[in-house]
Amino acid sequence: MHKSDIATLLALGAALLFAVGDVIQQRSAHDVTDEQVGHVALFLRLLRDKKWWLGSLVAAGGFVLQAAALGFGSVLLVQALLVTSLLFALPLSARFAGRRITRSQWVWAVLLAIAVAVVVTVGNPSKGQARAGFEPWMWVIATLGPLLALCLLGARVFAGKPVAAVLLGLVAGSLWGLFAVLTKGVVDQLDEGILALLKTPELYPWAVVAVSATALQQSAFRAGSMAVSLPAVTVSEPVVGSILGLAILGEMLRPGRSGWVGLGLVVVVMVVAIVELARGEATSGEPAPASG
Template sequence: MDGLAAALALLAAVLFAVASAVQQESAADVPQAQARGGRLLLALARSPRWWAGTLCDTAGFAAQAAALGLGSLLLVQPLLVTTLLVALPLGARWGGRRLRRSDWVWAALLVLALAVFAVVGEPTAGVDRAGWRPWLPALVLLGLLLGGCLAGAAVRRGAARSVLLAVAAGVAYGIGAALTKGVVSLLDDGLLALLTSWETWLLAVAMGGGTLLQQAAYQAGALEASLPAVTVGEPVVAVALGIAVLGERLRADGVEWALIGVLVVVMVAATVALARAAARDAAPVPA
């Protein structure tokens, strides 16, 4: 099951990479005057390119949901950062540029760190669903973080606004990833159980809000500002919820924990470096 979950996670990463590249170009074309809230989505809805990206995004989410139905958040979410391994050469090819040697080094480090993490950590699945009591403290803390980011973004412009919106999008997507496990498990109980579950509706709010925030982040500044925050934020939040709420664990002992700590640092550093490189190769945002 873990092998199939990993394969589906990698498929989701490819689809998310294509969606990210296409949607960023569409969002960058929207004038500042039309970049607020629902007006941004209305402007994007008139772009065939944005709809193509949205189709890839939807397919990617379906693959991610299937992966989470089979494997743990600790396994699936770190694998999704391989989106950058696809987005980077894709952006370079579309832009007629060659990848730097440092990009290949960071890509190799990310792949190596992910592989060793999966072998050493041996992520174990927890429960698919948890009641509202275990969720409440986590949602309050994440809600405060989300609110702080939105308040800061409301009074900032340029790169600062883009980063704050991207962090908020990462939080929303991380919550959505953790909720997806429970919603997928409800499919066996029928449509009524699915539609009457609070998890289903909170998932819809988290993913819808995350999409709006991500598009706003793309529009507010260069992709170099927003992509690292979204790419790192989602797995960090999802893994934290997997451990704190769903009871997932790493099977490590003694010195293995030190190695896992090093691997996490390497994965974060490589992810940020590759995200910046992918943003460098993306189309610039008009002033």
């Protein structure tokens, strides 16, 4: 079996586990308290919630499969396939809520599946290097850092309004995209032994980013319904991960001279389908946001 095929299977398995974990965690974030709490306080309360830990353990399995997939394939390939987590979350969420999936949701689900297949096949993403040097990471910090800080500031200014959930979702999704790139660097050092792994520069920011992304994603889930938070997370993660894969890891899309326009249109369809699926999933039976 070709390495890209193995990466595809592992990424799809990760998408399934992420979907299950997200559905469980989102409900826990709303049920854990009726009080209005900050990001850290909410995260600390969730750490005492058994249902949230169940979702976290399932998601941890997804991270293991994602890391394995990144060992075999490019960030572009893996991140594109992880978008399919919404296709798994749709029937799971519907089953837990005791409702049926609408015809519109099925249409958007099919379009998303087709769009992902086109990106993976027509885009023909190539695998670049596993790690980036110091200078590219400085550029990432200098550009991405201020943008995420502004989103956090905006979420604080608009606390209690739907825009706060969007902004927190953008930060969480962006951090998960960054996490994917750091994961590829960490996985690259696993064969070198524990000592080499502990000396890997990516290891420690990788851990910090994982904890930060988890805490902010729970805050995004709680700040509003999944109609506003989930699209922001699901869209920003592959976008940021793919941009970083192209910019600092040297990965490439190879659609051919005539394929770029079609690939651009397919990406637009993918983003619209993600937003519509998340909105449909949320408005059909997700818990309402908690009041302060």
